[in-house]
Amino acid sequence: MAEISTTPPVQVENPLEGRVERLRNFCSDFSQSKVALAALAVIIALFAVSFGAPIFSPQDPYDLAMLDWMDAFLEPGSEGSGGYIHILGTDNVGRDMLSAIFYGLRTSFMIGLSAGALALLVGICVGLTAAYFGGKIEAVLMRVVDLQLSMPAILLALVMISILGQGIMQIIMALVVAQYAYFARTTNGAAKVERSKDYIEAARSTPLPTHRVLFRHLLPNVMPPLIVVATVQVASAIALEATLSFLGVGLPLTEPSLGSLISNGFKYIHSDRYWLSIYPGIGLMIAVIAINLVGDQVRKVLDPRNSR
Template identity: 75%
Template sequence: MVDVTVQTPPVETRAVRLRHFWSDYRRSWVAVLALAIITTLVLASFGAPFLVPQNPYDLAQLDWADAFLRPGQTGSGGYVHLLGTDNAGRDMLSAILYGLRTSFVIGITAGILALILGISIGLTAAYFGGRIEALLMRIVDLQLSMPAILLALVMAAMLGQGVPQIVLALVVAQYAYFARTTHGAASVERRKDYIEAARSTPLPTRRILFKHLLPNVLPPLIVVATVQVASAISLEATLSFLGVGLPLTEPSLGSLISNGFKYIHAGRSWLSIYPGIFLMVTVVAINLVGDQVRTVIDPRNSR
C-alpha cells in the first residue's frame, strides 16, 4: 500500500520573515513615516466625533453666519476654524476628517470584496483549466482592457448615488486585478508536486483550493490589495467630484473638492486645497506602505 502524504512547500522561511516583518519594514524611514501618517489619519477620522468641534453634516449644528471664514478665524460658536469654513458654515477640518472616514470605509470594504471575488475567479480558473479557465480569463482580460475609472463611472451612473452603490461599482471595476494576479500565481503553484499529490487523494476541492493553494499565492495579493485600496479611495473621490458618487449631504473628499472648486476664483482656494492635500497625502502614504510591504515579502529579497 502506497502512503501518499500531502505536503505543502516549506514554510520555514516565510514564518521567519513574518516574525521579522517589522524589523525588515522599518529599514525604510519613508515607509515608517507613511505608516505613521496612515495610522494617524485613520485614528483621527474614526475618532472625529470626539476630536472636532461639530458634526459638519448635521444641519442643526451649522450656522450660516460662519460661511466662508478664512483659516484661523473664530466662528460664532467660539472655536477657531483651523482650516476655515465653506459656503454652509461647515468647519473644513471636521468635514475633511468625516470625509476621510468615509473614504477609508469605502476603500477597505471595496478592496476586501474585490479581493474575495478576484481570488475565487482566479483560483477556479487556474485549478480547473480548460474551457472554464478560457471563459473566466477572457472576461477578466476584457475588463482589464478598459480604464477602471471609465468602468466605475458607468457603474456609478447606473446604480445611483450612495455608499453601497459606490462600493459595488468599485468592486466591479477592481476585482479583475485580483483575479489576474491570483490566476498567474496559482497557475505556477498548480503544476507543483504537492498540488498533484493533493488531487490524487480524496480531499475535497474546496480544501485543496483554500488550504493548500491559496496560502501560497497570498503574498502578491497583499501588495495588490494595498494598491487597490488607494485606488478605490481615489476613484471614489473622482466619482464624487464628477457628481455621480456621494451627494453633498454625505461626507466625501471628492464632493468637498468639487464644492470648493466653484469658489476658487473668488479667492476662497482653501475650500479645495485642503481636502485635496489630505486626499493626496492619504493615497501617496498607502502606496508607499504597499511598496515597502512588497519589498519585505518578496522572496527574492534577503534579510
C-alpha cells in the first residue's frame, strides 16, 4: 500500500495580494496624521479649482475681450461692470484676482509636476547607472552631481533661463537641470546598498540585458526614498517658478502665474492696494506648505524604522 504524504502543500504567495496589503498598510499609517489628511484635502481642492479654472472662475482673466479698464483696482467684495462680485478685488487692468489665482495655480501645478517628473527620470537614470557600473563612470557622474548640489538651485535656474529664454517649456527644462541632482544623489546612495545584495548579483550573472536588471530588479527597491524627495522637489519647483516670474525672468504678466501676479502687485505694496500681492502670495504659500506636509508624512510612513 502506498504511503500517504502528510506534508502540507506549499503556499505560493500572490504578488498582487502582497502589493494590496502594502498599499492598505500605507494608507492606514498615513491616515494616522490628521494634519497630513487635512493637507491632502487642501491639495485635492487646489487641484480641482486650478484645473477646473474655466468652470470655477468668474471670468477668463487672460482674455483681453473680457477685461474692462473701468474695473481696475476694485477692492475685495466690490461689484464690477460685468455684474458679479470680485471677491478678491481686481488688479491694474481689471483682471479678477480670484480667477487669476485659479489660473496661476494651474500653471504652477503643471510646471511643478512636469519638472518634478522629468527631474526624477533623469536623476534615476544617472544614479542607477553610476551605482550599477561603479568605477570611473560613477566617479565622473557623481562629481558632476556634487558640483551641482554645491550651487543654489535658483542660480542654476537663472543661468538656464538666460540660455534657453522665457516660456513654460524653458522654465520646465531649467528646473529639471536645477533639480535632477537631488534625485541622482538619493538614487545612487540607495542603489549602492542594493547593488551588493544577492538578488542583484544573481540577476547580473544571468544573460538579462542591463536595462532590465536596472529597472526591473534594482529600481523598485530604491523607489521609497525617491517618492519622498519627489514631493519635496515638486513644492520646490512651484516656489522656484514663482521666484523666477517674480524676478521678471519667468513667465510674463500676460501668462497665468502666481509669481507674475505677486511681481505685478509688489509695485503697489506700499499703497492701500494690498490685495494685488497678498492674495496670490497666500495661495502660493498654502500650496507649498500642503505639499510639504504630505511629503513629510509620506517620509514617516516609508521610514523602515517606523514600518510594520
